[in-house]
Amino acid sequence: MVARLVLQLVVLLLFAPLLAGVIAKTKALFAGRVGPPLLQPWYDLARLWGKGFVVSRTTTWVFFAGPVVGLAVPLLAALFIPFGGLPAPVSFEGDLILFVYLFGLARFFTAIAALDTGSSFEGMGAVREVTFSCLAEPTLFFALLVLARGASGLSLGALLGPQLAGQWQSETGASLGLILVCLFVVLLVENSRIPFDDPNTHLELTMIHEVMVLDHSGPAFGMVLYGAALKLMVLGALLVRIALPFQTGSLLLDLLIFLGGELALAVLIGVVESVMARLRLPRVPQVLVGTTLLSVFALVLVLR
Amino acid sequence: MANLLLLAVILINFFTLGSARLVACIRAVALQGALLALLPLATHGFSGHALLLGAGALLLKGIFIPWLLLRAIREVRIRREVEPFIGFVPTLILGALVTAGAFIFADFLPLAPEHVAGLNVPTALATMFSGFLLLITRRKAITQVLGYLILENGIFIFAVLLSAALPLMVEAGVLLDLLVGVFVMGIVLNQISREFATLNTERLTALKE
Numbered sequence: 001m002v003a004r005l006v007l008q009l010v011v012l013l014l015f016a017p018l019l020a021g022v023i024a025k026t027k028a029l030f031a032g033r034v035g036p037p038l039l040q041p042w043y044d045l046a047r048l049w050g051k052g053f054v055v056s057r058t059t060t061w062v063f064f065a066g067p068v069v070g071l072a073v074p075l076l077a078a079l080f081i082p083f084g085g086l087p088a089p090v091s092f093e094g095d096l097i098l099f100v101y102l103f104g105l106a107r108f109f110t111a112i113a114a115l116d117t118g119s120s121f122e123g124m125g126a127v128r129e130v131t132f133s134c135l136a137e138p139t140l141f142f143a144l145l146v147l148a149r150g151a152s153g154l155s156l157g158a159l160l161g162p163q164l165a166g167q168w169q170s171e172t173g174a175s176l177g178l179i180l181v182c183l184f185v186v187l188l189v190e191n192s193r194i195p196f197d198d199p200n201t202h203l204e205l206t207m208i209h210e211v212m213v214l215d216h217s218g219p220a221f222g223m224v225l226y227g228a229a230l231k232l233m234v235l236g237a238l239l240v241r242i243a244l245p246f247q248t249g250s251l252l253l254d255l256l257i258f259l260g261g262e263l264a265l266a267v268l269i270g271v272v273e274s275v276m277a278r279l280r281l282p283r284v285p286q287v288l289v290g291t292t293l294l295s296v297f298a299l300v301l302v303l304r
Numbered sequence: 305m306a307n308l309l310l311l312a313v314i315l316i317n318f319f320t321l322g323s324a325r326l327v328a329c330i331r332a333v334a335l336q337g338a339l340l341a342l343l344p345l346a347t348h349g350f351s352g353h354a355l356l357l358g359a360g361a362l363l364l365k366g367i368f369i370p371w372l373l374l375r376a377i378r379e380v381r382i383r384r385e386v387e388p389f390i391g392f393v394p395t396l397i398l399g400a401l402v403t404a405g406a407f408i409f410a411d412f413l414p415l416a417p418e419h420v421a422g423l424n425v426p427t428a429l430a431t432m433f434s435g436f437l438l439l440i441t442r443r444k445a446i447t448q449v450l451g452y453l454i455l456e457n458g459i460f461i462f463a464v465l466l467s468a469a470l471p472l473m474v475e476a477g478v479l480l481d482l483l484v485g486v487f488v489m490g491i492v493l494n495q496i497s498r499e500f501a502t503l504n505t506e507r508l509t510a511l512k513e
Contacts (some may be wrong), residue, residue, distance in 0.1 A: 061331065174311050289393050290322055293400040297314070300404050 002225070004024035005089040011125065014076050015259060016229040017041035018268040019236070026270025041229060048222030056215060058118045066113025067216060074104035074230035080156050081237050084258025086248045091157040096144050099156055100137070103190065103231070107133055110224075114212035125211035132196065132208070134286040136189045142295035143179040143186075146172075147242075149302045162199070164245035176242060176299040182291045183239050187269075189288065191232045194273040196284055236265045306346040309339050310427040310461070314403060317434040317454065322392050324384050327447060330373050335448050338458055339367025343464050347424070357467060357475060361460065363477050369453065369486050376490050377446055380497040387486040391439040399434050402483075406430035424465050430456030443504045445496060449489045456482050 021038040023119055028035020055063070079090040080099045111130055114122040147159040150167050189196045192209035201207045213224045240261035248254055258293075279287065316336040320329045341362035344354040377383075388395065406429035417423060435455030437449050456478075463470060463478070496505070 135423055171307075174308065178311075286322065286393055286396075291397060292316065293318065293396055294315075297403060299317075300407050304407055 001089065004086070008078060008086065008089055009075060011083065011255065011259075012075070012230060013231060015262070016233040017045065017226070019232055020229050020263060021272045022224075022263055022266035023273070026267050027274050030271070030274035031088050038234070045222050048225070049219050051218035052219045053220065056117055059116050059215075061251075062109075062116045063215075064111045064220065066116075066213075067220045068208060068229065069109040070106050070222045070227035071230070073102050074227060074234045077102045078230070079236045080132065082157055082241060083170075083237055083255070084241060084244065084261065085249075085254025085304055086251070086258070088155075088157040090218050091155045093154050095146075095155045095157075096159065100140060103235075104133075104137075104226070106231075110212055113216075117215045119215065120140055121211050122214060125208050128208045129192075129212060132189055132284060132288065135285055135292075136186045138184050138292045139182050139288065139295050142292065142299050143183050146175050146298050146302055147178050160241045160245075162245065162247045164242060165247070168245065172302050175298040175301045178294055178301075180239065180242055182295045182298070183242070184268075185287070186290045187232075187239060188272070189284075190235055191228065193196050193269055195276045195279045196287075198278050199212075233262060236262050240265060305324055305350055306343065306421050308323045309343055309346055310423040312339055313337075313457070314430055314462070317403070317431055318396065318399060320438060320450060320454065321434060322396045324392060326383060326444070329447065329450055330370050330377070333453050334370035336454070336457055337370070338362055338367075341366055342461055342468060343461065348417065348462055353467065356472060357464075360479055361478065363451070365460075367456070369483070371488060372490060373446065373449065376493055377494055380493065382444065382446070383386060388447075390471065393458055395437055397439050399437055402433035402437065403430040406433060419465060424505070428458050428461035430458075431455075431461060431510050434458075445489065445505050448505065449486060449493075451483065452489070453482075 004180075017036060018041070020041040021036070024168040025035045025038055026039065077099055080088050080095045082088045095287060107129065114126040144159065147164075150163060150172060151159045151161060152161075152163070164176070167173065192199060197208040197210075199210060201210065213221065216224055237258070240258060244257055244261045246254075246257055246258070313336055316332050316339075319332050319375040323329055323332070343360040344357045349356045390398070403426075410426035410429060413425065414427060432455055435451045435453070435458060438451030440451075440456060442448055442451065459478075463475065467475070469508075
């Protein structure tokens with residue numbers, strides 16, 4: 001139990017920044033560049049950790065709570081989700097609600113830290129981030145409902161259990177395909193990727209997530225980056241498990257399938273970011289309402 | 305196989321309800337027609353009748369009518385549906401509601417036992433309702449033609465269930481009607497754009513000599 005817990009956290013902590021590196025590399029290859037080395041996120045983190053803080057005099061302790069909670073929440077949430085074939089270290093009835101709202105907590109603290117600086121740009125970013133995530137939430141819940149319909153319990157471990165492999169073969173396979181697409185969109189929104197937000201832009205008027213962390217510097221900014229990488233991996237675990245519901249029984253093989261799935265997901269995100277332009281802001285709610293309706297439709301399909 | 309085709313058809317319904325770009329909408333409806341051409345083969349297997357039905361649908365709905373429509377919008381130079389009577393998000397929500405309603409309603413219908421499990425009947429109803437929605441919520445004549453085409457696609461899905469009993473002549477007649485309808489609408493389109501320099505149909509309610 002404890003060994004399982006430690007293993008899951010170690011895998012998460014060591015592997016997560018690599019995903020950001022893979023995304024950057026894929027985008028570089030698409031653009032015909034060599035791109036930064038795959039381990040660049042690690043170097044960035046090490047560099048940021050060695051720097052000092054620059055803190056505005058208008059901020060309070062809330063300003064530091066943002067990065068800390070942003071780093072702690074993905075670690076906590078990772079305990080409830082199975083990593084591929086590895087069962088979740090902690091599991092109880094209804095932990096899926098906790099899983100979803102842990103990320104809500106992190107978002108609350110990021111937004112309130114952004115508001116704490118008193119900068120109008122950061123306030124704007126906070127407003128957008130909160131709006132979009134509240135529109136993405138119904139999609140996530142309807143997708144979980146679709147999974148719960150075929151599962152034996154209401155914990156994430158049961159939802160993502162070995163019954164998924166059988167469901168792909170049966171009539172519900174189509175619904176699973178639909179919610180996979182919906183969850184991918186939610187993943188892009190939650191991790192502020194193109195086409196919803198551009199992690200590389202530095203134009204304050206258009207950016208969403210990046211503008212909220214503008215005032216963080218040094219180790220605090222490193223924690224923000226690390227937390228974002230962990231969040232991508234934890235939310236990605238949900239998709240990877242639905243897409244690759246294989247259970248070999250051997251610990252190492254299950255882990256390899258899972259990590260391979262995460263890498264494939266990172267490449268897919270890189271491809272999407274390379275071939276798509278950013279959506280105009282008014283279009284984003286439209287797309288999110290569309291995915292909500294798709295997931296509702298998937299639910300109707302499994303209910304009949 | 306048939307169920308996957310029908311799912312794709314429903315997704316295309318949603319897309320046309322939510323998209324403002326006319327070219328993309330026309331392509332989507334063409335794709336829907338082409339997918340429906342596979343439906344007789346998927347439900348009834350390979351037979352001369354199904355093959356003829358599929359080929360007819362592919363030629364008319366997948367290729368010829370979309371080509372006509374694309375040519376028409378190139379001539380009148382419009383790209384987008386602006387300001388529909390009901391906005392895009394509300395129409396999408398309405399579309400999802402009628403789709404869910406179609407699924408529930410289909411469960412109450414006294415269907416033949418072999419049709420109860422399949423998606424054919426609910427999809428046919430949902431597609432017809434989506435076509436209706438498109439017809440009544442949009443201003444541009446060209447989107448209304450698309451709504452009419454989607455409506456007819458819904459009827460086609462119903463007809464595929466009955467195609468063993470239906471003579472080929474009736475289906476050929478339906479397709480011919482559709483073609484003539486689109487032709488007439490194409491002529492009307494050109495007339496509207498010549499008279500008013502816009503394709504909005506609400507101007508037509510105030511005709512005078």
